[in-house]
Amino acid sequence: MRLLLKLRAKTSDKLSFNYNYSLSAAIYKLLNFGSPEFSSFLHDIGYESNNKYYKFFTFALQLEKTSFNKKYLILDSPNASLYISSPLVDDFIKNFVIGTFEKQSIEIYAEGIKTTFNIITTEILPEPIITNKMIFKMITPMVLSTQINFNGKLNTYYFRVDDDLKKINKVLNQNLINKYEAIYNKKYEGKGIELTWDYDYMVKAAKTNKKLTKKVSIIKDYESPIEVVGMFCPFEIKGDTELTKVGYEAGFGSQNAMGFGLVYEDKK
Template structure:
């Protein structure tokens, strides 16, 4: 299920570029108004399978009008929209909606920039019609990674669009299968999915020197930020409808609860 919140900035004119961690924290705070136990469980523990932890939600903040400064978005309109997506209707959506009515505000603090939004409206968005072949555009970057052995040590490597599609699809599928396991509480026995990038989009982007990847700093500890690299490119997905639905509702790829992997149908 997907929610759309209309926000209005209150005495705030700037939003930090690296707002992801702070906005994720604000979402947990709203959940806390509905159920402190669920909010604490999701934040501290989450859903675990195959030694991986999943929070099963993602989000995207869309500013109506802005200019880009060195370290911030300069708001030219007070209006913004926060999109939340999750399959956890009873636990997440219900408690989050309670939180929006109880608190009616979202505060973001990152890079010493404080932004205060009032929540002015909330609505449930209709789900798409899921088919065995769909085309999606990224609303937020898609993060996929693997371990690579460098000088005798395993390091985390973030995939780029021009890496091996076989490896990308392997990691992409395993992520969806793990989410399937925690949502349905059983092993997956289907045939998976396959994605292909939009080659026409890539060709046009490269001609315009437009970046197809994006680096975002996760500022849990401002002195030691975690640098995450995500892919920003439309893709076609073919295969198991259930996995496609899970990706749409949870976010595709990794670090969804930090605001990555959210998509919309690309017509």
């Protein structure tokens, strides 16, 4: 299920560039109003599958009008939209909605900047009909990674759009299968999905020097920043509708609870 929150900035006309972690923390705080136990479980543990742990929500903040300087984003308009998506209707969505009614605001505190948004409205968005062939555009980048050996040490490598598509699909399928098995508590028996990038979009991006990768710093309190690289390109998915639905609701790829992997259907 997907929610749309209409927001209006209250206490500040600026916002940190690197707000992902702080916004994620603010979402947990709202969730805490509905169920402190569930909020703590999700934050501290999450749902396990094949020794991987998943939070099963993702989000995207869209600001109406901004400019920027070297230090932060400037909110030229106070209006913003926050998308929240999760397959956990009873545990996540309902408790989060309770939090929005109780708190009626959301606070983002990052890199010394506190920005408070009033929650003006909250609505449930209609869900697309998931078929065995879907075209999606990204609202936030998709993060997929693997471990590679470099000078005798394992390092995280983040996939780029121009990497081997078979390897990307292998990692993406395993990610979706893990999520499926954790959500439904049963073994996945399907044949998986196949992703292909929008080639025309890639050609146009190359001609205009538009980047298809985005680097985001995840800044946690008192910790060194974690640099995450995500892919940003429209794509088509063919195959199992159950896995596609998991990706649509929980987010495609990893780092979803930090605001990555949120997509919408392209109906062209």
